[in-house]
Amino acid sequence: MEAFSDGVIAIIITIMVLELRVPHEATLTALQPLVPVILSYVLSFIFLGIYWSNHHHLLHAVDHVNGRILWANLHLLFWLSLVPFVTAWMGENHFARVPVAIYGVVLLAASIAYYVLTRALIALHGRTSTLATAVGRDSKGQISTLIYLVAIPLALWKWWIAFGLYVLVAIMWLVPDRRIERTLTS
């Protein structure tokens, strides 16, 4: 299941670039309308990178699986598979309000799916398992979910508030990695 999931996330992160349509003209100005597309691409690349990293570590701590976990995992992959679609829609429409909101809906669904997966894994492995302690303090996951819930309606008012909140979530996940790393190298 780990190899399959890694493979699917690797494919999602890579085929996203196929939505970057090659411009017909060979000028820098022809690249200008692509700027929002590339920005969306960068954000989604980081989100998928975060999911790959967290998901990879989660499954590494997994000892055994059952049907429910298998489908909880496929459920998460389903929402991640929609990321290239909403990324392209948001980018090509230069961050119009509805696509920015729908982008948040997919992020929200993925964060809920991830939560469901962790609960199913803990239910199977027991509350005292190493997996449970590893997942345990998943406050960051719950804060992310809350931020998405706030960002989605705000996107319909001012797109950049929602977009800023998405970036905030990404930074929140990126920063602690650096803190851990400092501890490891010291």
Add this chain to the structure above:
Amino acid sequence: MEAFSDGVIAIIITIMVLELRVPHEATLTALQPLVPVILSYVLSFIFLGIYWSNHHHLLHAVDHVNGRILWANLHLLFWLSLVPFVTAWMGENHFARVPVAIYGVVLLAASIAYYVLTRALIALHGRTSTLATAVGRDSKGQISTLIYLVAIPLALWKWWIAFGLYVLVAIMWLVPDRRIERTLTS
């Protein structure tokens, strides 16, 4: 062969999303014509998930292979590789009768290919092997094949009867996983 098959199914399940064409307008109504496409996508995602799960467990019990099994396996992957095509055709035509029937034909062919693969594996491993006992009571596979045979002509009359039957097959495969899981956790 296991890694290759897992890889191919992971790619099929993921590239299917490339058939979800990004709408040019940034409104919710622009997403409306995509609803049948997304519904088809969800159904195919579940079917490919079922195949991945069953196929993965099947190959895990495999001890050794020969040329016939290799090609029986590629034959199954061939029919699964057509799933993105018939999914998009069915979705983009809003469940018109012919595409719904052809979708069933691909499911039927895949279910027969899976049956042929299991028979080739049992022929090689022997009727008393763990593989044979694992596959043994493959009544679900045969019921699925029968349902497809009934659904395909019905699709040409009322598309939603056939579609309902496809959903029924998917549910049939999903439900028992939960039952097994209850046993495992108890």
Add this chain to the structure above:
Amino acid sequence: MEAFSDGVIAIIITIMVLELRVPHEATLTALQPLVPVILSYVLSFIFLGIYWSNHHHLLHAVDHVNGRILWANLHLLFWLSLVPFVTAWMGENHFARVPVAIYGVVLLAASIAYYVLTRALIALHGRTSTLATAVGRDSKGQISTLIYLVAIPLALWKWWIAFGLYVLVAIMWLVPDRRIERTLTS
């Protein structure tokens, strides 16, 4: 190198289906112009399956590699990566003579690249290695190369003679697998 090559061939065999353009109409007659595309797809699927199988067994016997082998391998993957392109071109033009000839050129180049790879591997492992004995009687590879050399000019005269010769090569590679299998099961 084995995992990377398997991955690349798995991706090539699967993305080929993206060249099967979904027809806009929902009728069986709308599928009719796709018949040559699907036929080309089936033939290329079989060829890539043969390459995957042979290549996988070849690399399995490999003990160590060097830079030349790495690039001989990438050279083979390069020609295989062009298969989806020539397959689509041949299919969409209903087996016009030039695309059928160019399809043969890619098959020819791949068969030469495979030969070069086996020679580089034998040069490194020694003529008495298990790898050398495994490859040793590569008469089928050389006959294939010869048939392609004959088929390419013939394609420009009558496309179906060349196409028939390609099918002949595929059958030649498929049949012995069955013979080996009979020995194994007896």
Add this chain to the structure above:
Amino acid sequence: MEAFSDGVIAIIITIMVLELRVPHEATLTALQPLVPVILSYVLSFIFLGIYWSNHHHLLHAVDHVNGRILWANLHLLFWLSLVPFVTAWMGENHFARVPVAIYGVVLLAASIAYYVLTRALIALHGRTSTLATAVGRDSKGQISTLIYLVAIPLALWKWWIAFGLYVLVAIMWLVPDRRIERTLTS
């Protein structure tokens, strides 16, 4: 991380062929406008092959990772993921000056990202680790970066000077592999 990276590079190298648009006519002259596209494809195939080979050997010497390395690696994969885009842009515009320069910018960014990754790895493993000695004499990496810095502005003057410099970098990386191989087989 090794398997994920290998997977991503395998997908990038393969989906690049999807940018080779199938011509509508079935003549050799219809292939003529594709010549620059195919040339760009060959160059990028070689560059990605070099990155795969170097990256694969680098990660093989890695003992443990941390958050910074994980993201340094994703940063490199990000720039490599843009290769299919700039390859298609450069090829379809028949080596116009701006796309040739932007192609160099992506190669430059990837070479810097590779450098950052190696420094992060050495910082974690220590200057006396086998990894540090393996990377140690990375003069080729630094010369490549310098050549890109020179080539990018030159591309805006004469495209073929920049293109020639890119080819030079590729040859620089390919040739030593052959020298090593001669030592190994002697």
